[in-house]
Amino acid sequence: MAKLSPSILSADFARLGEQTEIVSAAGADYMHIDVMDGHFVPNISFGASVMKSLNDFETAPYDVHLMIEDPDRYLGDFVTEKTEFITVHQEACPHLNRTVEHIRSYGVGAGVAVNPATPICMLEDILEYADLILVMTVNPGFGGQSFIRSCMKKVRKLVEIREKYGCEFEIEIDGGAKLENAEEIVEAGTDIVVAGSAVFGAEDLSQRVREFRQKLGAE
Numbered sequence: 001m002a003k004l005s006p007s008i009l010s011a012d013f014a015r016l017g018e019q020t021e022i023v024s025a026a027g028a029d030y031m032h033i034d035v036m037d038g039h040f041v042p043n044i045s046f047g048a049s050v051m052k053s054l055n056d057f058e059t060a061p062y063d064v065h066l067m068i069e070d071p072d073r074y075l076g077d078f079v080t081e082k083t084e085f086i087t088v089h090q091e092a093c094p095h096l097n098r099t100v101e102h103i104r105s106y107g108v109g110a111g112v113a114v115n116p117a118t119p120i121c122m123l124e125d126i127l128e129y130a131d132l133i134l135v136m137t138v139n140p141g142f143g144g145q146s147f148i149r150s151c152m153k154k155v156r157k158l159v160e161i162r163e164k165y166g167c168e169f170e171i172e173i174d175g176g177a178k179l180e181n182a183e184e185i186v187e188a189g190t191d192i193v194v195a196g197s198a199v200f201g202a203e204d205l206s207q208r209v210r211e212f213r214q215k216l217g218a219e
């Protein structure tokens with residue numbers, strides 16, 4: 001089955017600890033942490049201190065998505081015992097190989113994200129070093145946008161490349177995932193599905209996580 005990574009960007013920030021515990025207990029595999037700097041993307045979200053405020057809660061591991069310029073400056077701030085992946089954008093990293101090595105030097109999985117208009121060929125020389133490739137299915141910066149279906153061809157391409165060259169990265173999609181399109185996302189070969197508004201916008205968070213998990217192939 002594919003894994004579920006609910007994005008806290010759409011949570012109620014005044015009840016962040018409680019809500020992240022609820023979705024984690026209901027079966028979320030990761031907590032997706034969307035960090036936006038107002039430069040790389042036209043929005044500001046929150047920084048490492050908000051993420052670290054969850055350290056004492058019983059949450060799933062952190063799947064950190066840095067939508068920021070010069071991420072190397074801040075990587076260390078996002079390393080905690082619960083940090084599973086830190087993902088940076090290909091478009092924000094002129095020395096991507098060095099940045100990926102920098103993330104891995106903390107013992108954390110290194111992810112590389114691509115915007116909808118960035119083709120997979122731009123990742124050709126980093127795929128063997130990455131632990132995760134994040135295919136954006138919206139233009140980054142905001143939750144609650146519509147799914148850009150054409151991005152799914154990149155997932156299919158990544159599945160082919162991974163098989164052909166024996167790479168080990170996981171494939172994640174981010175943006176516009178809903179119960180209604182979850183099955184097509186899984187069929188394309190996605191390993192991890194980010195969902196923000198579709199999870200935290202629900203009346204009953206536990207039930208929504210269970211519904212998602214079913215669509216993602218849980219028994």
Ligand SMILES: O=C(CO)[C@@H](O)[C@H](O)COP(=O)(O)O
Nearest residue numbers: 140141143144175176196197
């Ligand atoms: O990184 C981003 C947006 O830039 C995402 O993680 C969104 O936060 C996902 O939200 P939904 O599209 O699922 O509402």
Ligand SMILES: [Co+2]
Nearest residue numbers: 034065174194
């Ligand atoms: Co994200």
